[in-house]
């Protein structure tokens with residue numbers, strides 16, 4: 001049974017919608033969002049960035065046999081003299097993909113190439129640059145190798161029966177290679193999350209429209225589209241919706257019919273004179289938050305039901321009868337910050353991905369930073385390397401939540417935590433690097 005949003009709120013200690021610490025907001029979203037069940041089989045090329053729906057268990061050893069890690073000579077390690085050079089007769093050659101058919105007898109060595117299967121009885125490879133070769137014999141100086149050197153063991157990369165990759169993992173370039181090394185041509189992944197979004201506001205114009213007096217171009221749909229694309233979800237852009245109840249209600253319903261999640265920007269501020277909040281509250285189970293963060297305080301969170309009689313209109317295989325609503329503030333920087341601080345992880349969880357905590361760097365502040373305890377601040381920062389080769393971070397100029405340029409200039413967000421106060425020059429601060437996000 002789906003609990004109401006109030007029920008979820010009641011389970012979170014310290015919940016206060018009018019001053020919600022970021023940790024509680026994250027906990028709330030964690031409890032709110034459903035997880036993905038619908039599974040697809042895709043070829044390796046289509047698996048990059050997708051979420052694995054099942055553990056991948058290795059059906060073979062990688063590598064399948066012991067083999068050489070160097071171009072050199074395979075020998076019995078026990079036959080090497082520790083104090084004096086050892087002389088051995090070369091009995092043949094093994095190539096990668098073409099094993100040596102004969103036997104390596106005592107007193108013999110086998111010329112071997114990288115990746116060639118180790119001959120029976122041999123356990124060590126001496127790299128060719130260490131030996132002298134004359135008249136079909138090699139001389140191995142004392143002490144250049146120890147037993148087992150330069151030999152790769154069967155299954156040392158992946159052992160048969162071992163879990164190679166876990167369900168919930170977002171497939172990386174290395175994972176694709178790993179899957180191929182197991183001989184897998186396809187893999188089971190969750191279907192992509194469908195995310196619909198629109199901008200709300202009478203002042204907003206599209207980039208192909210004339211900019212009427214008092215109006216601005218809608219930038220949020222472009223940053224949102226881009227952030228969603230990077231997350232690997234399927235996007236549905238519903239455009240700019242005017243501040244008009246019928247149009248807004250229609251947009252919300254259309255979005256909820258086709259998507260797992262709906263993201264809006266604008267119209268959720270305290271004291272907002274438009275209809276967005278009203279329509280949200282009428283259409284679904286919606287809470288209006290003031291989050292203890294800067295920028296990005298006002299936010300709406302909710303569930304919008306799919307219209308009765310239109311069952312099956314949602315994404316294929318989707319059991320949930322609701323779409324999750326993320327009503328973000330309108331200011332362009334606030335949109336990006338709330339997305340990274342709250343929405344990103346919720347969408348990843350909905351996609352079936354296991355928690356992917358953002359890697360934070362600890363970097364020394366180049367100058368003092370003012371910060372009030374009792375809210376989480378996300379200041380736009382530039383990490384650079386100083387004359388001593390140490391990384392320091394400074395704040396970009398103006399930090400206003402409407403100054404999108406600050407996000408373009410920055411290479412990360414300085415995260416000043418809820419209880420943290422003023423930062424002195426040289427203090428270490430947490431930085432969320434954009435290259436891990438964008």
Ligand code: AMP
Nearest residue numbers: 199218219220266267268269329330331
């Ligand atoms: P709101 O949250 O609707 O009060 O909007 C806060 C500020 O963000 C206002 O200055 C809006 O004009 C601006 N804003 C809202 N939506 C957008 C958008 N899609 N693109 C650019 N600016 C916006």
Ligand code: MG
Nearest residue numbers: 201266267330
């Ligand atoms: Mg507005």
